[in-house]
Amino acid sequence: MGPNIGRLRDLSPPLRYLAYGAGALLLFLVAVGVGATAAVLVGGGHERAMSGAGGATGSGATEGTVQAKIGEARNANPDGTSSGRNADVPASEITFIHTATDANCRGDYTYLSSPSIDADPNAIVLVTQASDWESTGSGSGAYEHNIGVWYARGVQKWAIFDQDRAAVPRGATFEVTVPPASEKFVHHAELNNTAGNSTYLDDPLTNGNPDAVLSVTQNWNPGSSRGVYNNHPTGVLYDKAVKKWAIYNRDDAPIPDGAAFNVAVSGRAKPGS
Numbered sequence: 615m616g617p618n619i620g621r622l623r624d625l626s627p628p629l630r631y632l633a634y635g636a637g638a639l640l641l642f643l644v645a646v647g648v649g650a651t652a653a654v655l656v657g658g659g660h661e662r663a664m665s666g667a668g669g670a671t672g673s674g675a676t677e678g679t680v681q682a683k684i685g686e687a688r689n690a691n692p693d694g695t696s697s698g699r700n701a702d703v704p705a706s707e708i709t710f711i712h713t714a715t716d717a718n719c720r721g722d723y724t725y726l727s728s729p730s731i732d733a734d735p736n737a738i739v740l741v742t743q744a745s746d747w748e749s750t751g752s753g754s755g756a757y758e759h760n761i762g763v764w765y766a767r768g769v770q771k772w773a774i775f776d777q778d779r780a781a782v783p784r785g786a787t788f789e790v791t792v793p794p795a796s797e798k799f800v801h802h803a804e805l806n807n808t809a810g811n812s813t814y815l816d817d818p819l820t821n822g823n824p825d826a827v828l829s830v831t832q833n834w835n836p837g838s839s840r841g842v843y844n845n846h847p848t849g850v851l852y853d854k855a856v857k858k859w860a861i862y863n864r865d866d867a868p869i870p871d872g873a874a875f876n877v878a879v880s881g882r883a884k885p886g887s
Contacts, residue, residue: 708792711744712774714782723764723775724782730792733770735838738798738876739763740831741774744787757786760845762832763876775834777845791829793878800836801861803873812851812862813869819879820859824852826881830861833874842872 714724731737743757759776766773774788803813820826828850834841846863853860861875 706794710790712741712788712790714774714784714786714788716784719782719784720773721781722779723766723773724786725766725769726772726774726790728790728792731772735765735767736836737765737772738793738800738878739772739833740791740793740829740876740878741788742791742829742831744789760832760847761788762834762844764834764841765836765838767838777832777843791878793829797880798876798878800833801875801877802836803861803869803871803875805871808869808871811866811868812860813873813875814853814856815859815861815877817877817879820877822857823859823879823881824854824857826852826859826879828859829878831876833876836874836876839874840872842870842874844870844873848875 708728708730710728712724712726718725718727726739731739741761741763743761759778759780761774762777763772764775765771774782774790776782797819799817799819801813801815801817807814807816815821820828830848830850832844832848834843844863846865846867848861849864851860851862852858861869861877863869
């Protein structure tokens with residue numbers, strides 16, 4: 615380094631000053647380049663760390679709901695991203711047991727919680743009294759209320775309710791089923807399909823299919839429509855004369871206009887039936 619400095623001193627003052635300036639500029643450019651490279655490396659690492667971080671998460675399940683999903687298939691794109699809001703719509707049946715508790719009950723109804731139906735007013739949900747209601751000692755025999763389901767838009771959840779508007783007893787247990795999309799539909803009782811205590815179904819899944827197995831739950835407000843009560847025990851029957859299934863009130867009470875029912879169907883029609 616000594617000889618180089620000596621050579622600079624031998625130059626005339628203008629040239630010496632020009633050389634000093636060029637050297638200073640070169641050192642500045644090198645320093646800026648190193649700093650920018652370090653910023654990119656450090657900044658890139660920070661961005662990746664942040665993109666992989668997440669806040670505290672939870673299942674969001676309401677207390678008393680025990681998930682027991684069967685054959686759930688999520689609709690996801692090949693890259694793993696969601697294909698839409700209803701990414702949890704099941705391709706096969708989902709069932710779980712729901713228990714009424716102080717945390718999930720509000721008077722005559724008890725909120726359900728499941729990713730397969732939350733925030734989906736068009737979900738088709740079926741419920742029955744769970745078989746362990748009596749055996750666990752929580753109740754005294756059969757559930758004494760006609761039940762149905764309804765969608766609460768305010769909290770975006772489905773709920774089981776008592777048709778007689780009686781308070782849901784704590785400890786009551788229900789089996790909840792979300793059928794596959796290909797095996798379910800909603801039936802609306804209207805003047806053109808209802809006679810007395812019966813309302814006739816008209817759907818390819820049930821027409822001409824006497825061997826079908828039907829599960830039915832009353833739906834107070836399908837699609838968040840107007841609510842209609844039907845505080846009566848219901849059943850299903852096949853009318854051979856018209857080759858259609860019907861939902862009927864077992865106590866012979868008339869089916870109210872606008873009553874709606876969630877229907878799940880299993881079994882296939884036999885040729886020529």
